[in-house]
Amino acid sequence: MDISQVLFYALSAMALGSAIMVVISRNPVHSVLWLIITFFAISGHYILMNAQFLGIVNLIVYAGAIMVLFLFVIMLMNLNAETEPQKNKWLKLAGVVAGGCLLLVLVAALKQAEVKGKVAMLETGDIGLIRNLGKALFTDFVVPFEISSILFLSAMVGAVVIGKK
Amino acid sequence: MTNLQLLALLPFMVLATAAVVVILLIAFKQSHTVIQVTGFFMMCAVVLAMWFVRDTLPREVPPLLVVDGLAALFTGLIIFSVLVVGLLSYIYFEEREENPKEYYILLFLATLGAAVLTISRHFISFFIGLELLSVSLYALIAYLRNRNNAIEAGVKYLMLAALTSAFLLFGMALIYMETGSMEFTAIGNAITKSGTSVLFLMGIGLIVVAIGFKLALVPFHLWAADVYQGAPAPVTAFIATVSKIGVFAVFVRFAQAIHLHENALAVTVLTVIAIACMIAGNVLALMQQNIKRLLAYSSIAHFGYLLVAFLSGDAGVGAGVFYLLAYSITLLSAFGIITLLSTRRKDADELSGYRGLFWRNPLMAAIFTVALLSLAGIPLTAGFPAKFFILTVGVQQHMWLLAVVLVLTSVIGLYYYLRIISTLFASPPLSPAKEKSLHPLFYAATYTSLVVLMFLLAWLGIFPGFIIDNVQEFLVIR
Numbered sequence: 001m002d003i004s005q006v007l008f009y010a011l012s013a014m015a016l017g018s019a020i021m022v023v024i025s026r027n028p029v030h031s032v033l034w035l036i037i038t039f040f041a042i043s044g045h046y047i048l049m050n051a052q053f054l055g056i057v058n059l060i061v062y063a064g065a066i067m068v069l070f071l072f073v074i075m076l077m078n079l080n081a082e083t084e085p086q087k088n089k090w091l092k093l094a095g096v097v098a099g100g101c102l103l104l105v106l107v108a109a110l111k112q113a114e115v116k117g118k119v120a121m122l123e124t125g126d127i128g129l130i131r132n133l134g135k136a137l138f139t140d141f142v143v144p145f146e147i148s149s150i151l152f153l154s155a156m157v158g159a160v161v162i163g164k165k
Numbered sequence: 166m167t168n169l170q171l172l173a174l175l176p177f178m179v180l181a182t183a184a185v186v187v188i189l190l191i192a193f194k195q196s197h198t199v200i201q202v203t204g205f206f207m208m209c210a211v212v213l214a215m216w217f218v219r220d221t222l223p224r225e226v227p228p229l230l231v232v233d234g235l236a237a238l239f240t241g242l243i244i245f246s247v248l249v250v251g252l253l254s255y256i257y258f259e260e261r262e263e264n265p266k267e268y269y270i271l272l273f274l275a276t277l278g279a280a281v282l283t284i285s286r287h288f289i290s291f292f293i294g295l296e297l298l299s300v301s302l303y304a305l306i307a308y309l310r311n312r313n314n315a316i317e318a319g320v321k322y323l324m325l326a327a328l329t330s331a332f333l334l335f336g337m338a339l340i341y342m343e344t345g346s347m348e349f350t351a352i353g354n355a356i357t358k359s360g361t362s363v364l365f366l367m368g369i370g371l372i373v374v375a376i377g378f379k380l381a382l383v384p385f386h387l388w389a390a391d392v393y394q395g396a397p398a399p400v401t402a403f404i405a406t407v408s409k410i411g412v413f414a415v416f417v418r419f420a421q422a423i424h425l426h427e428n429a430l431a432v433t434v435l436t437v438i439a440i441a442c443m444i445a446g447n448v449l450a451l452m453q454q455n456i457k458r459l460l461a462y463s464s465i466a467h468f469g470y471l472l473v474a475f476l477s478g479d480a481g482v483g484a485g486v487f488y489l490l491a492y493s494i495t496l497l498s499a500f501g502i503i504t505l506l507s508t509r510r511k512d513a514d515e516l517s518g519y520r521g522l523f524w525r526n527p528l529m530a531a532i533f534t535v536a537l538l539s540l541a542g543i544p545l546t547a548g549f550p551a552k553f554f555i556l557t558v559g560v561q562q563h564m565w566l567l568a569v570v571l572v573l574t575s576v577i578g579l580y581y582y583l584r585i586i587s588t589l590f591a592s593p594p595l596s597p598a599k600e601k602s603l604h605p606l607f608y609a610a611t612y613t614s615l616v617v618l619m620f621l622l623a624w625l626g627i628f629p630g631f632i633i634d635n636v637q638e639f640l641v642i643r
């Protein structure tokens with residue numbers, strides 16, 4: 001087991017554990033803090049896959065900017081356990097059953113699956129470096145790149161429309 | 166990217182420009198009327214651009230897009246629907262509490278999303294198009310945000326759409342893991358070479374969840390009635406036509422590329438979904454007193470019928486396109502009537518409000534009656550040949566169960582459509598006449614377009630051959 005495998009398993013355990021903590025934490029602020037750890041672990045995965053740029057951007061945008069927004073909103077709303085709406089018992093049961101079914105199907109499918117040593121890799125595997133990523137974005141993928149900028153325009157207009165006085 | 170590829174994308178660029186033009190007009194403080202008229206002409210420009218590039222088709226824009234006959238057909242349908250929705254929006258939003266200007270930006274951006282779906286042949290463009298469509302729809306649905314229903318509908322759509330996006334991405338990831346490609350044809354080739362595996366089927370299943378949500382197919386239809394009811398009437402018309410046409414287009418292209426019809430398990434699942442749609446949609450619509458909810462359930466049933474065409478494979482695509490055309494015209498004229506009858510306070514969605522409409526406004530009642538007859542599939546309206554073609558391809562492919570369910574549920578459907586029609590002709594309650602403050606030109610334009618839609622329905626019902634020939638001609642461009 002070489003160093004990258006050790007890192008992979010450590011990061012995966014970290015990501016899974018903190019993701020579970022996000023869901024089961026009682027305090028919403030704790031959930032957000034666990035989510036930040038999840039993002040760090042995922043950034044680590046990106047770097048392991050030789051996609052440094054994505055890793056850094058993931059840290060800056062998600063763990064940095066978006067999480068600060070989350071914290072602000074949660075603190076402004078002043079949530080705590082008493083004001084939290086109590087959910088219906090049957091609703092919880094239905095959720096558990098549905099989620100359990102999905103888990104069962106997924107586990108059964110993944111058990112059957114054999115990943116025949118196939119590694120989906122674009123040519124040399126260094127697409128994640130900034131230079132190559134920029135080249136790909138502005139040559140092959142220029143149309144979807146432009147469309148995604150329009151997507152942001154749409155999100156911005158929508159937020160302004162809903163949020164204005 | 167070559168000049169010809171750029172040229173093939175011209176209609177989509179004009180469509181994107183339309184949104185930017187509207188933003189600039191708002192920045193220069195132009196009136197609602199100016200924006201509306203400009204938007205109308207921009208949509209006409211898109212149609213012209215499509216006419217202009219028709220000879221250069223089919224054109225591939227690797228690796229993500231392909232502009233072929235199928236794309237041109239579905240984009241044409243989408244632009245046609247948006248033209249009508251835009252026209253309806255003027256009257257609706259001019260007398261509402263909200264400033265209507267930003268509405269048009271979102272409308273055109275959502276249209277662009279649906280149009281991108283029709284030309285995508287790669288998971289990335291599929292996802293970006295779908296997100297562009299959904300993100301614009303979140304805001305459109307909740308546009309009249311002072312109404313309780315609107316916010317509820319918007320949040321409901323937002324939650325469920327975000328959840329299904331996660332399903333979609335997970336499905337795509339599984340398929341990518343199995344086949345090593347995100348392009349539809351490459352996935353198809355990899356699958357024919359190595360055979361379907363469990364992982365691949367799992368991926369397809371998750372993608373079907375997402376598509377089923379967008380098309381409001383039965384196990385994933387729970388949002389439909391609430392969102393249809395809560396959204397402003399023109400937006401509801403938009404969801405029922407444009408958004409579903411776009412998603413259906415990409416589903417057809419995906420299924421053709423990966424030969425979904427040869428996969429017994431997928432066919433079984435889709436057959437069950439189709440039967441569930443036809444039965445649940447029609448049965449749930451029976452007891453509805455709210456027209457918008459009723460149309461929501463009826464559209465669930467109609468997409469069940471459409472799945473029969475979809476399951477017939479390549480032979481069914483022509484019938485499917487014709488069905489979508491007839492369905493769009495019908496729904497647009499029905500929602501046009503709802504828009505015209507809506508008052509400043511609330512949308513005209515109670516069935517009791519339609520009582521005796523014929524005696525108050527015979528023209529509106531006539532248009533609404535033709536639309537409902539077409540939804541029910543009565544001969545001499547577009548709904549009849551549309552349903553007939555689907556039944557024909559279904560029988561040709563020996564899908565007897567689906568054909569029988571289609572016929573039986575159509576009979577159930579007839580009951581609630583006729584119930585509305587009988588309400589229209591009942592004796593009217595005394596009600597004050599609605600005051601009209603807008604410029605009569607816009608009423609004239611709306612009435613004219615609705616009458617044109619009505620005649621289109623009749624024409625399609627009597628002479629469907631012309632359209633069918635043209636559709637087939639387009640479908641061979643690939």
